[in-house]
Amino acid sequence: MPDVTKFSRGGLILFLSFLLMAVFSPALAPYDPWVRFEPYFPPGPEHLLGTNDMGHDILSELIFGSRVSLIVGFGAALMATLIGTAVGLLAGYFKGTTDEILMGITDIFLMIPQIPLIIVLAAFLRPSFWMVALLMGSLWWTSTARVVRSKALQVREMGFVQASRALGFSDRHIIFTDMLPNIFHVIMPKFMLSIASAMIAEASISFLGLGDPTMKSWGMMINFAFTRGGFINGYWWWYLTPGLCITLFVLSVVLLGFALEEQEEATMRLE
Amino acid sequence: MSHTAKRWSRYIIAIVIIFSLNFIIPRAMPGDPLTNLLGEDVLLTDSSVIELRSEMGLDRSWSQQYLDYWWGILHLDLGYSFHRHSPVSEIIFSRMKWTLLLALPSLLLGGVLGTFLGALAGWRSHRKGQKMQTALFLAIYCTPPYFLCLLALYLLSFKLDLFPLKGFYTTGSAVDIAHHLFLPILVMTLFSLSRNYMIMRGSVLQEKSSLYAAFARAKGLYDDEILFRHVFKNALLPIITLLAMDFGFILSGALFVEIVFSMNGMGNLIYDALLSRDYPVLQGSFLIITIMVVSANLLADLLYSSLDPRVRWQ
Amino acid sequence: MSSPLANAAPLLQIEGLSVSFETPLGRVKAAQDVCFDLREGETLALVGETGCGKSVVASAIMKLLPHNASVQGRAVFAGRDLLALGEKEMARTRGSEIAIVFQNPSLSLNPIIRVGKQIAEMLQVHKGISRTRSLQMAEDMLSRLGLVKKETASMYPFQFSGGMNQRVMIATSMILSPRIIIADEPSKGLDGVLAGEVMAEMARIKDQVGASLLLITHDLLLARDISDRMAVMYCGEIVEIGKSREVFSEPLHPYTNALLSCLPERGFQPIPGSSPSMIEPPAGCKFHPRCPQKQDKCMRRPEMVQVESSGEFSGANESTGREVRCWLY
Numbered sequence: 001m002p003d004v005t006k007f008s009r010g011g012l013i014l015f016l017s018f019l020l021m022a023v024f025s026p027a028l029a030p031y032d033p034w035v036r037f038e039p040y041f042p043p044g045p046e047h048l049l050g051t052n053d054m055g056h057d058i059l060s061e062l063i064f065g066s067r068v069s070l071i072v073g074f075g076a077a078l079m080a081t082l083i084g085t086a087v088g089l090l091a092g093y094f095k096g097t098t099d100e101i102l103m104g105i106t107d108i109f110l111m112i113p114q115i116p117l118i119i120v121l122a123a124f125l126r127p128s129f130w131m132v133a134l135l136m137g138s139l140w141w142t143s144t145a146r147v148v149r150s151k152a153l154q155v156r157e158m159g160f161v162q163a164s165r166a167l168g169f170s171d172r173h174i175i176f177t178d179m180l181p182n183i184f185h186v187i188m189p190k191f192m193l194s195i196a197s198a199m200i201a202e203a204s205i206s207f208l209g210l211g212d213p214t215m216k217s218w219g220m221m222i223n224f225a226f227t228r229g230g231f232i233n234g235y236w237w238w239y240l241t242p243g244l245c246i247t248l249f250v251l252s253v254v255l256l257g258f259a260l261e262e263q264e265e266a267t268m269r270l271e
Numbered sequence: 272m273s274h275t276a277k278r279w280s281r282y283i284i285a286i287v288i289i290f291s292l293n294f295i296i297p298r299a300m301p302g303d304p305l306t307n308l309l310g311e312d313v314l315l316t317d318s319s320v321i322e323l324r325s326e327m328g329l330d331r332s333w334s335q336q337y338l339d340y341w342w343g344i345l346h347l348d349l350g351y352s353f354h355r356h357s358p359v360s361e362i363i364f365s366r367m368k369w370t371l372l373l374a375l376p377s378l379l380l381g382g383v384l385g386t387f388l389g390a391l392a393g394w395r396s397h398r399k400g401q402k403m404q405t406a407l408f409l410a411i412y413c414t415p416p417y418f419l420c421l422l423a424l425y426l427l428s429f430k431l432d433l434f435p436l437k438g439f440y441t442t443g444s445a446v447d448i449a450h451h452l453f454l455p456i457l458v459m460t461l462f463s464l465s466r467n468y469m470i471m472r473g474s475v476l477q478e479k480s481s482l483y484a485a486f487a488r489a490k491g492l493y494d495d496e497i498l499f500r501h502v503f504k505n506a507l508l509p510i511i512t513l514l515a516m517d518f519g520f521i522l523s524g525a526l527f528v529e530i531v532f533s534m535n536g537m538g539n540l541i542y543d544a545l546l547s548r549d550y551p552v553l554q555g556s557f558l559i560i561t562i563m564v565v566s567a568n569l570l571a572d573l574l575y576s577s578l579d580p581r582v583r584w585q
Numbered sequence: 586m587s588s589p590l591a592n593a594a595p596l597l598q599i600e601g602l603s604v605s606f607e608t609p610l611g612r613v614k615a616a617q618d619v620c621f622d623l624r625e626g627e628t629l630a631l632v633g634e635t636g637c638g639k640s641v642v643a644s645a646i647m648k649l650l651p652h653n654a655s656v657q658g659r660a661v662f663a664g665r666d667l668l669a670l671g672e673k674e675m676a677r678t679r680g681s682e683i684a685i686v687f688q689n690p691s692l693s694l695n696p697i698i699r700v701g702k703q704i705a706e707m708l709q710v711h712k713g714i715s716r717t718r719s720l721q722m723a724e725d726m727l728s729r730l731g732l733v734k735k736e737t738a739s740m741y742p743f744q745f746s747g748g749m750n751q752r753v754m755i756a757t758s759m760i761l762s763p764r765i766i767i768a769d770e771p772s773k774g775l776d777g778v779l780a781g782e783v784m785a786e787m788a789r790i791k792d793q794v795g796a797s798l799l800l801i802t803h804d805l806l807l808a809r810d811i812s813d814r815m816a817v818m819y820c821g822e823i824v825e826i827g828k829s830r831e832v833f834s835e836p837l838h839p840y841t842n843a844l845l846s847c848l849p850e851r852g853f854q855p856i857p858g859s860s861p862s863m864i865e866p867p868a869g870c871k872f873h874p875r876c877p878q879k880q881d882k883c884m885r886r887p888e889m890v891q892v893e894s895s896g897e898f899s900g901a902n903e904s905t906g907r908e909v910r911c912w913l914y
Contacts, residue, residue, distance in 0.1 A: 007406070108285040110516055113557070113564045115523040116541075117292075120557050123545055124300040124307065196413065203415045204527060208545060222418065226531070236425065243418035250413040397652075486693040489649055490757065491680030492710060493673055500706065501695050508697070580697055580741050 008262070011255025018249050022066040029060035033216050040235070049237045052221070053228040061216045062241055068206075068217035069199050069249055072133045076198035079137025081191045084144025089183065091145070092152025093175060103149070110142045115201060122210040129212045132205060136198050144190045151186045155179050185264045192257030196250045203246045218242035282569050289561045293554050294340045298333075305329055309353055311548035349555035354547050359555035362540065367559065370536035374525040377456050381463025381521075382514065386507065389468035393475025393506070394498045405472065412465040416524040419458050420531035427454060437533035455532045462528075463521050470513055474506040481505075508579050515571025519564040595622035596797050597646075597683075597765055602658035604638070604645050604821075611864040615641040616821045619658070620889065623765065628791075628798040630812035630829065632805060634844075636860065638821040639801045640688075643767045647685050648675050662765070681711045684758035685767040690750035694742040701727070701738025704757045711761055726756040730786050748779045752786070759790050766791060767799045772807055784811060805848060809833050814906070817841050820861050820871040823889070827907035837892060837909045840872045870912070882912045890914050 021028060030048070031037075036055035043050045049058035091102040118135055125131065155161060156179070164174050205211055206219025209227070213220075225231055225239035297307035305324055329336070343349070349359040388404075395401045411419065428434045434454045441447055478484065479502065487497045529538025537556055544552040576582045604616040616638045623629050631639045644650050646660050646667060660667040662683065667675065679685075687693040694703060704726060705719035714722070724738045730752045742750050751771065758766060771787065772780035788811055791798050802808055808815055809829050816826040817838065825838040836842040846854045858875035861867050867874050873883035892907045892914050 104281060104284075107281050108288060111282075111285045111519075111561075111565050111568055112289055113519045113523065113560050115520070116526075116557050116560050119541065119545070120293075120296065120553055123548070123550070123553055124296060200413075200415050204417065204523075207415070207417055207527070208530075208542065210545070219415075222421070226421075231421065231425075239421060240425075243415070243421065246418065247410065247414045251410060254409065254413055482687070482689060482692040483695040485649065486687055486754075487695070488676075489647060489679055489685045489687065490707060490710075491676050491678070492706075493676035496710065501698070505695065505697060581743055 005259075007255055008259030011252045011259065014248055014252035015256055018066050018245075018252065019070070021063055022070045025064045025067055029057075029063040031057040031060045033057060033060040033064050042235070043237050049241060050235070052224060052230070052238060058221070058238055058241070061221055062218070062245060064216045065218040065221060065242060065245070066249070068129060068212075068215050069202060069246065072129050072136070072202040072217075073195040073199040073253075075130065075133030076136035076140060076201075077191055077194035079134065080140035080194050080198075081144050081187060082141075083137065084141035084190070085148050085183070085187055087141065088145040088148025089152050089175060089179065092149040093156055093171070093179060095153075095156075099149075102145075106142050106145050109139065112139065114139045115204060118201070118205060119208065119210065122205060126210075127212070129202075129215060129217075132202065132212070133198070136201055140194055140197065144187065144194065147186055147190055148183055151183050152179060155182045158182075185260070189257045189261040189264065192253050192260065196253045196257070199246065199250050199253070218246050278572060282565055286561070286565055289565075290341075290344065290558065291337075293558055293561075294337060297550060297554065298336075307550055308350070310544075310550045310552075344558070349558065350551040352549055352552050354544075354549040355552070359551050362552060363537065363555055363559055366535060366537050366540045369534065370525060370529065370538065373452065373455055373459060373529065373534070373536060374522060377459030377463055377525070378518070378521060380456075381460045382467055384460070385464040385467025386471045386514075388464070389471030390475050390498060390503050390506065392468065393472040393479065394495075394502070396472075396476060405468075408465045408468045411461055412469055415527075416458065416462045417527040417531050419462060420455070420528050423454050423458050424531065451534075455528050455534065459521075459525055459528055462524050466517055466521070467514060470510050470517070471506065474510050475502060478502045478506045504578075508575065511571050511575045511578070512568075515567050518567040518571075519560075522560065522563065594625060596625045596662065597623040597799075598659070598661040599623075599642075599646070600659040600661070602642065602645060602656070602660065604641050604650065604654055604656050606651075607653045607655070613863045614821055614866060615654075615863060616645065619818075619821075619823055621816050621823060621826060623797050623799055625764075625797055626795060627814060628788075628800060628812040630800040630802060630808035630815045631818060632802060632808050632815060632844075633818035634860065635803055636863075637818045638863075639818050640769055641821075642818075643685065643769050643799065643801050647679060647683065647767065648672075649685075677711070680707055680758070680763070681761045682763050683765045683767065684761070684763040686751075686754050686758050686769060686771055688770045688773055690754045691742060691745075691747055693754060694750055696741065696743050699739050699741060700745070700753050703742075704738075704753065704760060707757060707760050722760065723756070726760050727753070729790065730756050731782075748775055748783065751775065751783055755783070755787055755790075759787075759794065759796075762794045763796055765797050765799060767801065769801045770803070771800070772802065772804055780807070805833075805845065817844065820866055821863060822871060822910065824872065824910045825908070826889075831907065837907070837914065838872075838911050839876045839878050839913075843875075843877075870910075878913065880912060887912050 033056050035057070037047065037051050037057060039051055039053050039055040041047055041051040041055075047057050047059065049062065051057055052061070087102050087106065091099040091106075114136075117139065118132070121127075121135060122132065127135070161174060161178050164178055169177075202211070202217065203219035203222075206217045207223045207226075209220075209223050211217050211220045211223075219242070221242040222239045225235065230238040300307050305320070308329075309323070331339075347360050349363070351357075352359050352362060355362055388408075392401055392405050392408075396405075434450065441451070475498075481502075483505075484497055484502055487501045492500065525536075526538035526541060528534075529536045530542050533539065537559075540552065541556050543549070544556070599619055599621050602616060602619040603614075606613040606615060619638075619642055621629070631642065633639050641650070645654075645656050648667065648670070650656065656668060658668065662678075667678070667683075670678070694700070701720050701723045704723035705716070708714040708719035708722055709716065720738065724735070727733075727737055732749060732752055742753070745753070755771075766787075768787065772784060775783060784807065787798075798812075800808065800812055812829045814827065815829040815832045816823050817832070817840065818824065819840050825832060825836070825841045827837075832841060833845065836845055840856075843854075843856045846852055847856065856875060861871060861874070869884040869886050870876070870879075873879045876883065887910050889908045889910045892909055
């Protein structure tokens with residue numbers, strides 16, 4: 001299906017562009033985003049996107065903002081995926097009581113309203129971005145756990161796993177050598193989707209003003225725009241651009257996730 | 272343990288754990304628990320501080336406090352907000368109805384439309400026009416809800432002046448309320464729709480290749496007949512629980528919508544509480560939201576059990 | 586089980602049916618130049634090993650193949666070429682005039698819809714019969730197939746055994762009295778006694794309704810027992826066709842001979858060599874690499890030729906319809 005490849009290629013290009021933006025921010029941004037110029041400057045040749053209420057160049061803010069989204073998104077997703085995979089693997093492989101207990105815990109975590117909890121905790125703790133990523137990761141592992149578990153249950157019954165068990169290999173060995181590689185391609189799409197969710201969540205938290213004030217994030221830009229008169233005065237360049245960036249970055253990640261899913265399905269059909 | 276007993280125990284345990292979390296957080300967080308419980312910037316004399324400390328039971332043991340906490344909850348006593356000078360439960364309940372007025376229609380509309388359109392999208396996934404539609408909803412799915420609001424506000428209120436900018440009402444008439452609610456409900460519906468769309472589409476895509484769908488075609492059923500007579504129900508069942516779990520996420524989205532549209536529901540309540548560090552209101556809101564989310568999950572679970580005959584006959 | 590043969594008009598004529606699939610591994614030529622007739626009231630068995638293409642032929646006739654299949658040829662039924670029909674027209678034909686019974690009954694039925702409703706659906710969709718009346722008719726059909734209890738119709742497929750689900754499928758396909766029934770491996774997964782029962786019921790209803798049966802099976806004994814004529818397939822081609830008893834007692838094609846020798850009652854002798862790939866099949870006669878009587882000629886593809894049959898089964902003047910694809914004839 002040619003259209004799918006077109007989408008996923010677009011997603012890949014978008015993603016790489018943002019990645020490059022994040023890594024090479026100092027080189028790409030025209031100014032240091034913390035340097036003050038004349039505030040509320042509309043877009044012009046010197047400041048392509050104008051300046052905000054503190055006189056920071058918005059374009060530079062935008063470019064540096066990609067770092068926060070990437071770090072938080074990646075960090076949270078990584079943690080969520082690690083925990084989720086561990087829980088899902090153990091539950092699916094050992095079954096029985098381990099499965100019951102782990103799934104019970106998963107169900108309970110699933111019911112915790114995630115963003116409200118993060119809001120409450122963030123209100124008290126005023127955390128840095130690493131903390132936020134950690135918090136999100138410790139709440140988001142549940143959907144990965146479920147998917148990994150059902151795949152693990154499947155893989156466990158396959159011939160080569162049964163053979164390994166019959167031959168007396170240790171559980172640890174079987175999990176790492178036999179089961180993990182076969183579950184890997186289920187984990188990857190979930191990983192990408194977790195990044196997407198985490199990025200949106202980070203943007204939402206920052207929008208409420210709970211983000212790390214020491215770093216520029218897209219969500220915080222929108223927050224400032226909203227609370228410091230950017231919206232009322234119609235300074236669309238201030239809040240539309242970061243919002244667009246969030247949407248595009250998330251979109252690129254989701255497209256990649258879909259592409260990985262398609263690939264996995266195609267491999268399965270061949271088997 | 273029977274299946275039903277297991278299910279109920281999970282819900283009860285979840286509520287106990289979350290409520291206990293709510294108890295622990297202000298007491299475990301850095302800083303004086305009294306401040307954490309009262310909120311910051313609350314002006315009190317030294318003597319009233321001592322009085323309050325004993326009144327709130329902070330001088331008693333933790334286990335005693337825990338019991339008092341549960342006692343209070345069962346009596347619907349969620350504490351007192353010093354910033355607003357009234358009991359938290361009163362404040363929350365007065366605001367909640369507005370949030371529900373915003374959230375419930377959007378949820379229903381978004382749910383029905385989303386599953387319906389998503390099913391068609393999964394069924395007709397190879398058609399050109401369908402791909403455009405899916406791309407559109409995918410883009411909406413990826414947009415943070417509050418940004419969607421800002422866009423809508425900017426385009427339709429600011430520039431085109433079609434809808435009011437803020438609040439639930441100006442004159443209080445039904446038409447006026449509807450006019451104010453139109454944009455927020457539109458955005459909320461789109462948000463909820465896009466999520467349900469994606470989930471349902473995925474489920475239908477999976478069910479499409481099943482043998483019973485092929486046999487339905489062999490029986491002489493044509494296209495949409497196969498979808499709506501067979502695949503739809505089969506695709507819907509496994510995701511009912513997913514859709515209900517998404518409820519929590521969508522409710523959070525509603526809070527943001529309120530903030531952007533400056534509407535006096537729970538969203539803005541939480542936002543103000545955040546800004547003024549009114550912790551009792553924050554915690555009370557968290558509790559209420561938890562109850563709503565857990566109830567939604569429970570409802571979905573019950574719905575699923577009654578709909579899927581395979582579960583009924585266990 | 587006999588019915589009038591030679592002078593009956595052909596109900597379904599398959600002409601030059603070829604099916605190939607595009608796959609990542611290459612082009613699979615699942616069927617090549619398949620030609621046969623199905624006459625009114627007869628039972629024709631399409632036999633061969635697993636993977637020889639017989640199920641593909643059945644699906645091709647019903648236009649139920651996946652998107653990556655390309656089909657050539659004609660399937661003429663009641664004056665129309667089925668393969669040239671649009672999907673909507675074909676949908677009307679399926680189930681009502683030509684019905685197919687799939688291999689895996691428990692998975693072919695929708696697990697969460699009541700059995701009676703799934704049968705009644707045929708009447709509702711094709712004939713617009715009311716819900717109550719169609720359910721009643723479905724119940725009657727089920728009792729004719731041996732499932733007499735009233736509650737059966739309101740139960741779900743997951744509550745039934747494979748045999749019961751098979752009967753539900755048969756009820757579904759026969760309730761509109763189609764003129765052709767295609768049964769794809771109907772006895773697969775059923776033990777001997779049950780298979781016999783199910784086939785007997787099927788044959789009974791078929792005769793009542795006056796339909797023709799196209800039986801797809803790898804079970805040679807079943808084919809011999811209930812079919813009038815038999816077509817043997819190998820690697821996507823029909824290699825021999827004729828009256829079942831004749832083919833059994835006097836196989837003409839070396840493959841048929843070898844196939845019959847695999848039967849326990851004939852010695853249980855396996856065929857040497859392995860099944861050929863359908864992506865790169867052997868040139869000429871597909872069987873020649875494994876054939877004990879191969880000649881140089883066999884590198885060229887033989888045509889189907891008519892053969893006069895000797896022996897007690899041929900009448901004085903009628904043609905026996907015996908055909909073989911082999912250079913020996």
